[in-house]
Amino acid sequence: MTKKLIIAGVEIYPGERKKIEIPVAKLYTDADMSLPIQVIRAKKEGPVVFVSAAVHGDEINGIEIISRLIQENLKLQAGTLILVPMVNVYGVLNQSRYMPDRRDLNRCFPGSKTGSLAGRLAYTFLNSIVAHCDYGIDLHTGAIHRSNLPQIRANLEDAETKRLAEAFAVPVLLNANIRDGSLRGAAVGNGTRVLLYEAGEALRFDELSIQTGVKGVIRVLRALGMIRKRMSKVNIEPFVANRSDWTRANASGFVKEFVSLGSVVEKGDILADINGPLGNHISQIISTRSGIIIGKQNIPLVQEGEAMYHIAYFGGSADDVHEHIEMMQEAIVAIEPAN
Structure with a gap:
């Protein structure tokens, strides 16, 4: 029963x-x-x-x-x-x-x-x-x-x-x-x-x-065997990250970004510039490890010590992860709003 x-x-x-x-x-x-x-x-x-x-x-x-x-x-x-x-x-x-x-x-x-x-x-x-x-x-x-x-x-x-x-x-x-x-x-x-x-x-x-x-x-x-709904075939093999860290701002100021969500980064890459209100360069945010950006701050203002980029680290190639992200984006068809 x-x-x-x-x-x-x-x-x-x-x-x-x-x-x-x-x-x-x-x-x-x-x-x-x-x-x-x-x-x-x-x-x-x-x-x-x-x-x-x-x-x-x-x-x-x-x-x-x-x-x-x-x-x-x-x-x-x-x-x-x-x-x-x-x-x-x-x-x-x-x-x-x-x-x-x-x-x-x-x-x-x-x-x-x-x-x-x-x-x-x-x-x-x-x-x-x-x-x-x-x-x-x-x-x-x-x-x-x-x-x-x-x-x-x-x-x-x-x-x-x-x-x-x-x-x-x-x-x-x-x-x-x-x-x-x-x-x-x-x-x-x-x-x-x-x-x-x-x-x-x-x-x-x-x-x-x-x-x-x-x-x-x-x-x-x-x-789980709960439904039989047909779904389009997905050729995405997910990548497992066992570690992720937030990269924090080392100065306060206005942010000029060079990366976005899903970007592959290498150790030593410049993620962003931090500038003053008069355009003077203050500092740079540098990636300390290779990985992929899975989270980020959106507002272009930052205080020293604030979390800016969440980077996941993989045992395999981060480039492969980036390719799968592009495949996922192509598989999603935007739904147009009703008039």
Whole structure:
């Protein structure tokens, strides 16, 4: 028999599709706040997967990815899919990364039923949704004024997690350590394997990141045997990075860049000039190792010590990674806005 699934007191039967509003703490205006989710169940038993977005409230690319997944009207052959477009509903409302209590929700897991506002929301999400799941895909972007190249971060030492990360079909996989208090850490502690998708910038829609995310989630569901949707063949073999570092500004000033996301850099390459307001040259940012830029600051103003370029280091050729990034970009057809 198929396992019973009850979320927030609502039972979802095999073959059903339901929208559920999970109550969370009210605003001080006495307005009710809820966590909106959509649950899709196949008639046949199988894996239970959550896809979540906006754990940081200003990371809105993931909201659009889940919206498009819902519009796809996916027909599950087996298992259950739980779609959560906004985990930090408070942050989305305020266009803020953080919760109203100024905490980072992704540092508050597993949370507490009687703790801070962020802790209570973390507890609700973990116990109402993640506790049911075998797998999860958590959608993120870079912070404000920072962009990330589409990438998957996960525990690639686990064979099953690596298999699903490769199925997502992005050029770069980062073997990332689990951070204390993170959703991924709490989920893994619960026995749930999680992929963290990073792409784009906070408070911005990026079509490449969105389309790559939608197709990546669908490919993972196919790899789990949950859907049979046909997908275009992808000839991208992802490259695994076991290390990445941020290169920081060694002076304050105005930035003139020589590289972009996805650029291959060699040790000793000049990444940017830092100039004064009168055009006088102050300093240069030099790459200390060879690799590829997977994240960068976008604003052309910098303070000394500020993180500017996130560089991943590979055992193989970074040029090969760059070629795969170009293939990914060519495979994405921009969706024209409706008139």
